[in-house]
Amino acid sequence: MSLIDALEWRYAAKRMNGKKVDASKIDSLLTSIQLSASGFGLQPYQVLVIENEELKAKIQPAAFNQPQVVESSHLLIFAAWNEITEEKINAFIQLVSETRNVPLEDLKAYKDAIAGSLLSRPVEDQVKWMDKQVYLAMGTALAAAAKLEIDSTPMEGFIPAQVDAILNLKEKGLHAVLMMAVGERDESSDFMVNAKKVRWPKEELFIHVI
Numbered sequence: 001m002s003l004i005d006a007l008e009w010r011y012a013a014k015r016m017n018g019k020k021v022d023a024s025k026i027d028s029l030l031t032s033i034q035l036s037a038s039g040f041g042l043q044p045y046q047v048l049v050i051e052n053e054e055l056k057a058k059i060q061p062a063a064f065n066q067p068q069v070v071e072s073s074h075l076l077i078f079a080a081w082n083e084i085t086e087e088k089i090n091a092f093i094q095l096v097s098e099t100r101n102v103p104l105e106d107l108k109a110y111k112d113a114i115a116g117s118l119l120s121r122p123v124e125d126q127v128k129w130m131d132k133q134v135y136l137a138m139g140t141a142l143a144a145a146a147k148l149e150i151d152s153t154p155m156e157g158f159i160p161a162q163v164d165a166i167l168n169l170k171e172k173g174l175h176a177v178l179m180m181a182v183g184e185r186d187e188s189s190d191f192m193v194n195a196k197k198v199r200w201p202k203e204e205l206f207i208h209v210i
Ligand SMILES: Cc1cc2nc3c(=O)[nH]c(=O)nc-3n(C[C@H](O)[C@H](O)[C@H](O)COP(=O)(O)O)c2cc1C
Pocket: 010, 011, 012, 013, 014, 066, 153, 154, 155, 156, 157, 158, 197
């Protein structure tokens, strides 16, 4: 399937059939998240990969009982950091140094640019910025899932504080931003399975500036 065909094929599944998605496909999906772009490349988030059925059942009420939570093969919880610290920026710069084999001293300007932009902001603004990076990561994952022919549901319909408590995210320095149910659509029970895509026409969506 071409990428465009895959994006036509995908939809936000409302019901899944509980079948397990191949581990190799899940690994490719996780790789797509790892490869997502992010501001400064900082990736200020972690993604919890949940297969445990009891845990999914615990989370479901916090997600307004949406069925995909428990009918999924894997439930991904995209959680952003609670704050950006100098230590985190240092760890990232260390990773850049090791990965690209560049001495730390040569990365000082990069580090100062990141620190100057992010550490000066109040924590609420840091969180807003980090949450945006999470949306981009899930966007990448949604497209990748489609290309891998895995069904998925992007979800912000949940009570973050409850999910944070169930998963002890505060202790991990994280807060839940988005969920993504991953699995196989249930053709027999999903009322959206044959629904046409509703999208603004191109003439309205795009403004070609000439
Ligand atoms: C950030 C975000 C949050 C969403 N939250 C939910 C959700 O909680 N439950 C759900 O069933 N669909 C959810 N959706 C799915 C959207 O309703 C769906 O993507 C939109 O109607 C377009 O349809 P399509 O993705 O099926 O093409 C969400 C989508 C996005 C991008």
